[in-house]
Amino acid sequence: MSLVVKRYIPLAITFIMGFIMVIATYFLAPGTPARDATALLTATVDVLVVTAGAIGLVALLRHHLMNINKRGRFWQYSTITIIAVIIYLIIGLYGVATHEQRYMYASELFSWVYSNIYVHMDMTIFSLLAFFIASAAYRAFRLRSLEASVLLIVGSLMLLGRAPIGGVIWEGFPAIAEWLLTVPNAAGNRAITIGIAIGAISLAIRQLLGVERGYLGPER
Amino acid sequence: MPTEEKTPFDRRYIYIVLFVLISIPLLYPLNLPIPISPMSQDVWDATVALSPGDIVVHSFDFGPSTLPENEPQCSSHLFHCRELGLRVVAVAFWAAGGPLAHDIISEIYGEGYENTAAYGTEIVYIGYIPGAEVGMQTFGDSTWDAKGTDHYGTSLPDLALMQEVRSVADVTLWAEWTSGTPGEQQVIQFIQGRHQGENTDWPLVRGEHLLPIVAGSTAVSVPGMMPFYSAGQLVGILNGLAGAGEYEKLVNDVYPQYPYEQGPGLDAQSVAHILVILFVVIGNITWAISKSGGGKSS
Structure with missing residues (x-):
């Protein structure tokens, strides 16, 4: 892949999108058509989130399948993870296919599994902290x-x-x-929060200007 | 960072002692008095200051792991809002919070509440809005654009209450129930900060009308909220299980039909805290003895 596709195009996209959002936030008044137009950009995040979810599912399955294949550490738990993911996926898709699932958690079986299995397991793990x-x-x-x-x-x-x-x-x-x-905690936390914010602003400016390129992967 | 040392005995004995001792107050409550902290009182005061018909957003941004702390916080506050005649718009910016919110609202407004006359006028549950901070920002700017339909598939413009809630400027109070990100800091950053001064009914904070936000979170997250509380960006906080118990007690004192259920849990918490202090003391004594004896401390 050429350097243009791997480097320059992503950098240009980051620069253009980043500055549009900066201008919209700081220079366009709320309710104006120009500011509303930028709302379309934020709506694309939903699309990216869904895509990321699908990629996450593939990565999870791939990781655990490889662990089982290699008989790696705790491979038995990898088997349980894969079985659980596939069963829950089938339950969800079945709910959509039968139109029982009008909204995200409406399928009775899907809700039952969530409320009666996942919720209790999650609470149990967290409470072990005590x-x-x-x-x-x-x-x-x-x-x-x-x-x-x-x-x-x-x-x-x-x-x-x-x-x-x-x-x-x-x-x-x-x-x-x-x-x-x-008093002491608020003071300490305020210092930490301000420090983090200044660091985040600095990193954001470096990314927008293309100085910080770590998010694009190794330069080879 | 503290150095971890080996115990001279199996650490599972500690687990057994803790299990047994916290079981006793759960089975036989000690009924310890509950002092109301200023942070919890502030949540109460901010809520009772509203007028019937005012609109409160309840944002359910937590997962099942923190349900024992977050659920009694938001349940008691939701009940309080209903009793005061406040209208509620519920959302979830955590996918895991979506079904939990449905269950909690059903407990307060009744099973099948989405099919009653109250739905759409007194309560609306929009459901999970994806996109985390971006979803919050979009909801604050334009509620209809954040999600086309409510949790039950009804178009938002078709709900009478949502006709009045076009952006966060139409909201009187934001109740944020959270245990992570996105949470109260993102509401402050992407909603409160972007819409300051848009509603003159909001309280004045340093010369600017700010959307009042009350929050409830796990005790471990509350220290991070304190700068925002002392700055007036958060008007009140329910701090973990203790905060939940305090608000339940406040609600129960005025509305006896709302059960005060956190007493045994707080008694168990008291026993656990005392036990942890005892373990620290015993651990230091044994460490000092082993050190003075010239032996290796570990």
């Missing part, structure tokens, strides 16, 4: 240094202040937790 946190509390939090000690004390105050038992032990705990959250 056990790991308890174990980590015993193994990891040590008064090794001043910073670690501050982290430990503040963490303990938050644990006491953000549960009803803290207020029962001493009514000052909830107020301390609230202060920690709204």
Whole structure:
């Protein structure tokens, strides 16, 4: 593939589309025909999302099929993943084919699988974190240094202040937790947020101007 | 970063102790008093300040993993909105939130609510809008353009309530139930920021009328929201399970028919928090002993 197709055309598309959106956001008033025209561009994101979903499905199947083929690590789970994906896909397509599925989740069977299997499995996995946190509390939090000690004390105050038992032990705990959250935490998070925003603006400008080309893949 | 050390015993004993101790208050609630935090009170105050008929957007942007925290938050607030006579437009910018939202709305407005007279006038559920931040931006600019039909296939212009909601300028309050991205920061960036000053009924924040946003999130995400809360961009926050319990308690005090169900969960959370602190203390004592004994700390 020529350099023009691989490099220059994607860079031109990024530059043109990026600057149209910048101009629309900062220089065109809401409700004007010119601003409304740019809404067409944002609508194309839906098309890209659907395409990305299809690519994701293919990549997932490919990855797990290769793992099974090579008898790789935990290949048995790859088998379960593929079976689950195919069965759920068939259920969804069946719902569409029989017109039972008027909207995204209307098929009774599709909804049943989601509500009664997926939802509970997902909640269970997430709730297991509580056990790991308890174990980590015993193994990891040590008064090794001043910073670690501050982290430990503040963490303990938050644990006491953000549960009803803290207020029962001493009514000052909830107020301390609230202060920690709204003052030192807000200040730290604000600094992080502003730093991230400045970094994102810088990266966006570099991408629009074609200086940052990492998203196009290796230059070969 | 803390260094992980091996336990002198099988860590599964810790899991068993935690499991047993949090099971007790779930089976036999301790009924600990629930203090109402200022952040939860702010959500309540922002909601009761609205007038009957005002339009509230409920955005269900979470997945099943955080359902135990997000569901009681949005359910109690949705109930509160219904009781106050507020009209609700529900959306989901997370695909996983789409079916969850349908179930939660059905609990409050009744099973089959989409076939009642109230649907289209008091409540509309638009469903999942794809595109994440871009979907949010489009919805804020023009609700009809974000998605042609509601969750049930009805064209949005055919719904009386949606005739009044052409953009976010027609909305009085945004309730964001989230556990990630897109979430409250994207609503602030792509909706609140783009439409400031478009509705003079919105409260003044630093001289500009801003769309009021209340949010409910997992406790782990709330610290990241604090800069926006202190700046007035978020008017109130329900902080995790504790925030959900606090709002349920506020609703239950005024509307006793709404059950207060988070008590046992918060009791279990209290026990778990105390247990974690105890584990930290015991872990440090054993570490100090092993260190003073001249042995290797791990």
